[in-house]
Amino acid sequence: MIIILKSDVTDSQISHILGKVEKLGLKTHISRGVERTIIGLIGPEDVLQVIPLEVFPGVERVLPVLAPYRLVSREFNKENSIITIREGIQIGCGRLHVIAGPCSVESAQGIRAIAHKVKKAGATILRGGAYKPRTSPYEFQGLGEEGLKYLAEAGRECGLATVTEVLDPRDVGLICRYVDILQIGARNMQNFSLLKEVGKVDKPVLLKRGISATIKEWLMSAEYILSNGNFKVMLCERGIRTFETATRNTLDINAVAVVKQLSHLPVIVDPSHATGKWDLVAPAARAGVAAGCDGLIIEVHENPEEAFSDGPQSLKPENFEILMRDLQKIASAMGREI
Amino acid sequence: MIIILKSDVTDSQISHILGKVEKLGLKTHISRGVERTIIGLIGPEDVLQVIPLEVFPGVERVLPVLAPYRLVSREFNKENSIITIREGIQIGCGRLHVIAGPCSVESAQGIRAIAHKVKKAGATILRGGAYKPRTSPYEFQGLGEEGLKYLAEAGRECGLATVTEVLDPRDVGLICRYVDILQIGARNMQNFSLLKEVGKVDKPVLLKRGISATIKEWLMSAEYILSNGNFKVMLCERGIRTFETATRNTLDINAVAVVKQLSHLPVIVDPSHATGKWDLVAPAARAGVAAGCDGLIIEVHENPEEAFSDGPQSLKPENFEILMRDLQKIASAMGREI
Amino acid sequence: MIIILKSDVTDSQISHILGKVEKLGLKTHISRGVERTIIGLIGPEDVLQVIPLEVFPGVERVLPVLAPYRLVSREFNKENSIITIREGIQIGCGRLHVIAGPCSVESAQGIRAIAHKVKKAGATILRGGAYKPRTSPYEFQGLGEEGLKYLAEAGRECGLATVTEVLDPRDVGLICRYVDILQIGARNMQNFSLLKEVGKVDKPVLLKRGISATIKEWLMSAEYILSNGNFKVMLCERGIRTFETATRNTLDINAVAVVKQLSHLPVIVDPSHATGKWDLVAPAARAGVAAGCDGLIIEVHENPEEAFSDGPQSLKPENFEILMRDLQKIASAMGREI
């Protein structure tokens, strides 16, 4: 931690700060420049998070030296984490995995039909929402446990792993009985009750980035899960909110490489939410692979005109197939496979 | 709902759309211009939210005519809603109310001491967090039920109503037994499980705007609460996330008047989170009153240097007193009182 | 300047950095912590702006200690700058001044008529664009020199000072002959050719904040003008671009107080552009005064339905009169006058 003092700081203000900090067991280091005096603090920064140094008289700014996350950081683990979903599905290594399926599970038969198609095109994990976070209380809220059953059956039938979103800490146990991966949605990225709950179970978690979360906050949310004991976390970039309205969100493609530098966790890209329009999904998905992501999650629906949710951004199975072929080419140019 | 068709739309595409829409019981209205053909739909728009018209071939854009919220809208209730917190405290009328207190309840004695001081300065409601949503899992997470007790006792002793944040749907019942107002924090504005839960109880709710929520989304979250039966909702503008880093957030002062136009619900301004710095709280609070808000929520701490959370943005009691006197002058210039 | 080194920095990397920096005549100060080594640099920071320390091997981050602006800073001048526009009009002191008038000068008679009305309501400066920056090449681009003449005549006739926008460095001389204040618009805040040009003349400049300029960048643009010799700069907050679309821009009300802390220059608020809707102008203007601004610039048009530009955000003279009376009350509550 570095404290930059005001140009008119007094000696007694400096003593007051030093006294406080040294009482916490930190060593201090004063450097007096022409225009500013600076105090460097040596010792565990965590201790300092307790005191709001910014409010001490004479303090202009406080600059942290270390990132606030530990377990998720690249320093904690220099190697890439590889998350095993089930036999044959490992995320974070040379092979990319594609998660595909409808936004919502709408019926037993619907999810089965699409499962077969995405499997055939090369997906290895089936997505489908049973509990839906909808902006409006008047929109379709999901089939609940029934939806979970249909999803699990479809996955079993086709040999696909499964992922679904969990909205409520009370549902974690139930959902764990049906699916292979728990998804934390963008709106719940800082729902700390929920993060703690999924941190206590032994299931991989797909943690979506909040719509306006900084990369640092996103990693801190992952830290909540790891620090509760669950290290199987995958980070999902799904577009952020900006001033641009031509697309539903803005895919932060830079974030893929930034996160790979800062963290050892795998990164998944969601081109469906990141664009909001089916005819923009393919270029965004290709860009994700070229930027170095470890997997993709893509909404596919048999008949988007009839979709209960996210119809505008869902690919038809035939377009998904074409995309998968293109992604294989890009992955191969990157020295990887799908 | 208005559908703008592509310039090269075909007659069979138009028939396909009309067929779909008319089957839902809506009347249609075609208007053929030189460059675009437009379909107007007459009937309940809610019906249309089910179908993703954007994906129908030939459709360029779909424009809703009505706002998606109903119960919270100014059209639903032309009069301002007045929320009675307890005898003598009504929010949304000529008199503004100030909610004040520490970010977190830290001890029985601490909250009592500050309660007396904010009461003396003119506050009518006491704030204090018992369950804290913290970006880092390593930061102080609140005293839990113990904190609720201390808060309730301090309020009772000083004749102040009380407000605290609820993070988890499982805590709603417990918290209701202790406080007068439930706060939904910015990070949980779209935690729909939680919104539904507080929609079912008979307690006023202070709904903070999400850090990057549009006004429309904010009103939709309020709609979740009202549509579950609880009409006692107050909207709290607490600053939004923008590119500017000189302040913790950007107070969206425009939002105060916009929300008063669109909705009948009272609007509270939180100058503490909206700035993040104690020496910016006063101008932001004054601006809130001048813009027409119905109340303020302000963090006050006996000794910000020792605060467990939000020290940098907490006012000392003496500065809070000065601010209250200034706010009274501005309120009076506005023809209101505090 | 503070250099935070990577955790795996080598001694030879450190020597390389020290060698470089010491050759520039700066003293260095190394502090070795448990997890990071830090180099503090003592001496003129300007020298360092030349070298991109971030790219030196072993460097993690570089943190500047000082703000990059000097002449505009509060440290350079502890007193508020007072800008004299002409006899009787001083901006930056106890009395606030209101600049009012149409977006564009549309005719000799139009500008005269509105000048009389805004004067009567209490404005002291007349605004009117002769060169208009329009998003579309097909929109009205202003009357040019003719517009300047009409504006100057109207100002003279009513005893109002005048302000108009300059778009092109080639027009500075011409415009100076007609008006009292040069306005640099938001889109040109970083048009450095133009800034240098207005820095060389002896006319007050109203520098609007760029639509997505940070406060630091805004002050740096002011620094361009001051460093070229013109110290008569007023800073105009006119709303920033955010994700919110309910208003044309988001008035950054926090910025008023922030700028008053960082700089000695006067701050003007533009509630017309900051909201984009005439019925939101009054609350935004009141908020500006309550936040501590030194003046306002407000669009007023005789008949907004016929305005060539910015009709939606223009007040009618009768509403402007009402607003002026309300602003006087708020100013008085603030211990100031209008």
Added chain:
Amino acid sequence: MIIILKSDVTDSQISHILGKVEKLGLKTHISRGVERTIIGLIGPEDVLQVIPLEVFPGVERVLPVLAPYRLVSREFNKENSIITIREGIQIGCGRLHVIAGPCSVESAQGIRAIAHKVKKAGATILRGGAYKPRTSPYEFQGLGEEGLKYLAEAGRECGLATVTEVLDPRDVGLICRYVDILQIGARNMQNFSLLKEVGKVDKPVLLKRGISATIKEWLMSAEYILSNGNFKVMLCERGIRTFETATRNTLDINAVAVVKQLSHLPVIVDPSHATGKWDLVAPAARAGVAAGCDGLIIEVHENPEEAFSDGPQSLKPENFEILMRDLQKIASAMGREI
């Protein structure tokens, strides 16, 4: 244009609007729904841009049907525009072109040396700034005409076309004598004097997107150039400003495909400014190619530690070479070449 009326609109307000609009020669079409009445206007929308319909009493909202740009639109030209820079360099067709070189021209010898290296790696166009837009007046402002000479000589010697930024309308003529492409920088995207000036010359223009410009505004700025007669415009996505601070800007990778849908003009991606860090340039460049861009502009410097500007985001020649090989693979996977 569609006008949505307020729920309490009166008949006389409707008559007033109809009268106004019909006087302008437009046909109107009224549709009365249960909750709202809507007026559709048929005829040239341009006519309506003159009147601010939003301010007419009874009007709730006004929705444009058509995009405000014409010449740049895909409807104006269904085929991709191909811009010929010089013999052998055509942008917008199957072959991608890479523009490379230093941020600033620093010396005759420096630009020659780097020109040889980028040429060898596969670049076809040489970049180098002679007039630099710098946030601070105290930073290096470029060598001016001398820099242009050095750039032109280096290009001639290596058989590379050249591009440089123009900041001031007064410099357009001079710069045209030296280089093949004029660059309009992000800060000047809405410097309309400059846009008009480059619209009058017969040189290709590289138009960078403003740091917070919507795609629509960016296309409108291109429209300024085309409507002045110069159709040789290339659009350059260079990252936008968002809340994220981990990178200098956020590459809006979605924009590449969106612009290709909306416009016939070629799209260039600038991964250097879009990330601000040399070690993020490669993934961003690869993503650009995978998203379908027509070219890239990349900063390369012999010794970034000594660069006068943009050192942190400049690649060394050896890294540029590696990147070019990777880009060739991605381009080939896309069915294109570099």
